[in-house]
Amino acid sequence: MSRFHWTCESTxxxxxxxxxxxxxxxxxxxxxxxxxxxxTVKAMTMDAVRSxxxxxxxxxxxxxxxxPGAERVQQLGGLHKFMxxxxxxxTDSGGFQVMSxxxxxxxxxxxxxxxxxxxxxxxxxxxxxxxxxxxxxxATITMCFDECPALPAAPEAIAASMRLSMRWAARSREAFIPxxxxxxxxxxxxxxxxxxxxxxxxxxxxxxxxxxxxxxxAVGEGQELMFSTLDTTVPLMxxxxxxxxxGVGTPDDLLGSVMRGVDMFDCVMPTRAGRTARAYTERGTxxxxxxxxxxxxxxxxxxxxxxxxxxxxxxxxxHLFRANEILGPMLLTWHNIAYxxxxxxxxxxxILEGQxxxxxxxxxxxxxxxxxxxxxxxxxHIPPVA
Amino acid sequence: MSRFHWTCESTxxxxxxxxxxxxxxxxxxxxxxxxxxxxTVKAMTMDAVRSxxxxxxxxxxxxxxxxPGAERVQQLGGLHKFMxxxxxxxTDSGGFQVMSxxxxxxxxxxxxxxxxxxxxxxxxxxxxxxxxxxxxxxATITMCFDECPALPAAPEAIAASMRLSMRWAARSREAFIPxxxxxxxxxxxxxxxxxxxxxxxxxxxxxxxxxxxxxxxAVGEGQELMFSTLDTTVPLMxxxxxxxxxGVGTPDDLLGSVMRGVDMFDCVMPTRAGRTARAYTERGTxxxxxxxxxxxxxxxxxxxxxxxxxxxxxxxxxHLFRANEILGPMLLTWHNIAYxxxxxxxxxxxILEGQxxxxxxxxxxxxxxxxxxxxxxxxxHIPPVA
Numbered sequence: 001m002s003r004f005h006w007t008c009e010s011t012x013x014x015x016x017x018x019x020x021x022x023x024x025x026x027x028x029x030x031x032x033x034x035x036x037x038x039x040t041v042k043a044m045t046m047d048a049v050r051s052x053x054x055x056x057x058x059x060x061x062x063x064x065x066x067x068p069g070a071e072r073v074q075q076l077g078g079l080h081k082f083m084x085x086x087x088x089x090x091t092d093s094g095g096f097q098v099m100s101x102x103x104x105x106x107x108x109x110x111x112x113x114x115x116x117x118x119x120x121x122x123x124x125x126x127x128x129x130x131x132x133x134x135x136x137x138x139a140t141i142t143m144c145f146d147e148c149p150a151l152p153a154a155p156e157a158i159a160a161s162m163r164l165s166m167r168w169a170a171r172s173r174e175a176f177i178p179x180x181x182x183x184x185x186x187x188x189x190x191x192x193x194x195x196x197x198x199x200x201x202x203x204x205x206x207x208x209x210x211x212x213x214x215x216x217x218a219v220g221e222g223q224e225l226m227f228s229t230l231d232t233t234v235p236l237m238x239x240x241x242x243x244x245x246x247g248v249g250t251p252d253d254l255l256g257s258v259m260r261g262v263d264m265f266d267c268v269m270p271t272r273a274g275r276t277a278r279a280y281t282e283r284g285t286x287x288x289x290x291x292x293x294x295x296x297x298x299x300x301x302x303x304x305x306x307x308x309x310x311x312x313x314x315x316x317x318x319h320l321f322r323a324n325e326i327l328g329p330m331l332l333t334w335h336n337i338a339y340x341x342x343x344x345x346x347x348x349x350x351i352l353e354g355q356x357x358x359x360x361x362x363x364x365x366x367x368x369x370x371x372x373x374x375x376x377x378x379x380x381h382i383p384p385v386a
Numbered sequence: 387m388s389r390f391h392w393t394c395e396s397t398x399x400x401x402x403x404x405x406x407x408x409x410x411x412x413x414x415x416x417x418x419x420x421x422x423x424x425x426t427v428k429a430m431t432m433d434a435v436r437s438x439x440x441x442x443x444x445x446x447x448x449x450x451x452x453x454p455g456a457e458r459v460q461q462l463g464g465l466h467k468f469m470x471x472x473x474x475x476x477t478d479s480g481g482f483q484v485m486s487x488x489x490x491x492x493x494x495x496x497x498x499x500x501x502x503x504x505x506x507x508x509x510x511x512x513x514x515x516x517x518x519x520x521x522x523x524x525a526t527i528t529m530c531f532d533e534c535p536a537l538p539a540a541p542e543a544i545a546a547s548m549r550l551s552m553r554w555a556a557r558s559r560e561a562f563i564p565x566x567x568x569x570x571x572x573x574x575x576x577x578x579x580x581x582x583x584x585x586x587x588x589x590x591x592x593x594x595x596x597x598x599x600x601x602x603x604a605v606g607e608g609q610e611l612m613f614s615t616l617d618t619t620v621p622l623m624x625x626x627x628x629x630x631x632x633g634v635g636t637p638d639d640l641l642g643s644v645m646r647g648v649d650m651f652d653c654v655m656p657t658r659a660g661r662t663a664r665a666y667t668e669r670g671t672x673x674x675x676x677x678x679x680x681x682x683x684x685x686x687x688x689x690x691x692x693x694x695x696x697x698x699x700x701x702x703x704x705h706l707f708r709a710n711e712i713l714g715p716m717l718l719t720w721h722n723i724a725y726x727x728x729x730x731x732x733x734x735x736x737i738l739e740g741q742x743x744x745x746x747x748x749x750x751x752x753x754x755x756x757x758x759x760x761x762x763x764x765x766x767h768i769p770p771v772a
Binding site: 038039040042043044045046047067068072075076077082083084294295297307311312313315316318319320322323325326327329330331 | 424425426428429430431432433453454458461462463468469470680681683693697698699701702704705706708709711712713715716717
């Protein structure tokens with residue numbers, strides 16, 4: 001097994017098309033990682049996830065340490081075997097989830113003590129224990145344990161939090177056990193403060209990681225501020241390592257971030273939307289509970305090869321959601337992940353051809369357009385059955 | 387398209403192995419029909435249903451007429467296209483569901499008026515409208531509209547109800563539009579009264595149907611009384627037409643009923659059990675929420691080729707149910723339907739070989755046995771990942 005590394009195949013402006021080489025196989029970048037919080041991408045079989053072309057999935061340290069427990073997953077052969085995913089898995093460090101527990105957590109310089117959202121029992125995460133848990137889960141990519149403040153916050157609070165995260169990053173690196181094809185990513189913090197982000201990048205590159213994530217964005221600051229932060233932060237990051245923007249985002253967020261030099265993403269949006277009848281398409285989003293879909297024999301999208309679009313009408317999806325049938329979330333989550341993967345493939349192909357600006361113009365115009373008209377996507381001829 | 391008919395390939399005692407020929411393809415009998423109440427076998431894609439070897443599925447007139455409506459399904463190309471099932475579909479008539487509405491329904495000689503369980507709106511079913519709805523759904527097999535009394539009931543009440551159902555059967559037959567490869571089944575009623583069952587069989591065969599169902603059983607009378615009713619009723623039924631025992635049952639119910647000459651079954655048990663963590667296996671049922679499965683790296687069953695058993699451990703299934711993840715019901719419903727289909731294939735093969743008694747002895751002994759020991763099914767060797 002060769003070392004964990006990322007190679008750049010082509011650039012187009014700041015955007016990069018590359019290949020991530022790992023112990024669990026290669027991943028073409030830019031890439032979107034479906035979120036498999038507790039060892040399952042909600043409402044999907046892993047065969048369905050594979051069918052969308054997804055190359056890497058995400059697991060959550062916080063959730064998995066509480067249930068079923070890292071030791072148990074290790075005993076059962078690791079997270080890959082447990083969830084039936086032989087490709088790479090990235091695990092977050094638990095820092096973000098613990099932060100969002102609010103009053104249920106208590107921070108000190110050494111780590112965080114918190115109460116489980118499941119049974120209220122007390123647990124503790126430190127850079128060392130988070131790294132150890134991710135090792136037990138057999139994460140292909142381990143994330144540093146960090147502290148992630150909610151925005152907006154005072155610059156001094158963001159600075160103090162960032163510096164704590166940098167000390168924790170050094171301890172996380174110390175605790176990481178190098179293995180061929182496995183990597184660990186540092187997480188750049190510093191809110192939307194340019195100088196703090198720069199200081200954070202410097203601290204992490206001085207330590208040295210296999211990849212670098214941008215944390216603490218997409219926490220309420222808005223797309224404009226997120227993009228401007230990327231504009232000043234990404235150029236400071238190493239060019240020979242993958243860049244991962246955590247917890248982002250909408251299709252437009254992904255496009256804009258790739259154009260600013262980001263390679264990797266994860267977000268619950270497509271899976272969560274799939275459970276609430278919202279479909280992502282080339283023409284923006286559709287709510288399949290809407291009565292206008294009740295008699296529509298057309299697929300969600302004419303461009304999609306997912307099970308929902310190749311076998312079923314919008315009318316059927318509408319019916320499933322109205323009847324609260326499990327198959328509704330199953331089919332629509334599949335569709336949304338298929339859309340996100342298709343979008344990333346389109347973006348990657350455009351980078352390789354030096355056509356990303358043209359693609360971006362076209363994608364944005366389409367997202368802003370109305371749903372396909374009957375002229376653009378005619379009602380299919382339904383042959384008499386039998 | 388040839389006519390709808392059933393051919394007998396072999397008998398073993400009263401049991402029959404045969405082939406049902408329909409407009410939507412052939413079905414090997416004995417067969418178990420997964421229940422697709424509102425146009426979906428709950429928590430399964432139709433690809434998953436197909437993978438289990440299921441040959442025919444069931445839809446519910448009552449549910450489909452209320453949502454999405456029979457006209458809508460017809461407009462969209464029929465139930466086969468709507469739910470992505472090109473094989474035969476049998477639809478019940480709505481009689482049983484309406485009966486179970488209790489106070490919400492009002493019976494008269496012409497039909498039943500009832501209130502929707504969804505929105506309380508008033509609807510009416512008659513033999514004519516039920517048959518028409520099933521026609522609009524494009525049911526391969528249409529069921530007669532009947533009245534199904536709850537047991538126990540006074541013999542006079544059962545007799546009156548049965549005679550009403552027989553008059554309704556004649557009207558259902560009158561309303562049925564014959565089409566090549568499509569069939570209609572009469573439903574034998576009469577509770578557990580031998581003479582009433584005989585009178586009902588006579589009434590239905592005088593009318594003449596493509597198949598004959600036995601209704602009004604498995605409604606609380608117990609297996610012994612159900613079997614004794616089959617013992618006296620089935621021999622009176624035509625030998626050249628399929629026999630369908632409605633709403634039955636456990637694996638042991640299916641075996642005993644096949645041995646009494648029944649060819650077709652439907653039941654929500656395997657699908658419902660799959661949503662509540664109960665697994666059917668060769669060794670009886672398992673509750674996967676039980677703590678003893680938490681560290682068990684073995685599959686649910688060593689004999690099963692479903693996705694749950696070929697890719698995942700009991701520990702993973704246990705985890706999914708504990709975490710209330712949708713994938714738990716998805717995988718376990720798949721497993722249970724796979725078990726039911728495997729059971730029917732075993733039974734059919736044994737009939738063809740004249741070995742049904744021997745199989746029955748072996749199956750019953752296994753069902754009564756404890757779960758596989760570690761000697762019988764060792765914990766799998768888990769190779770180090772990567």
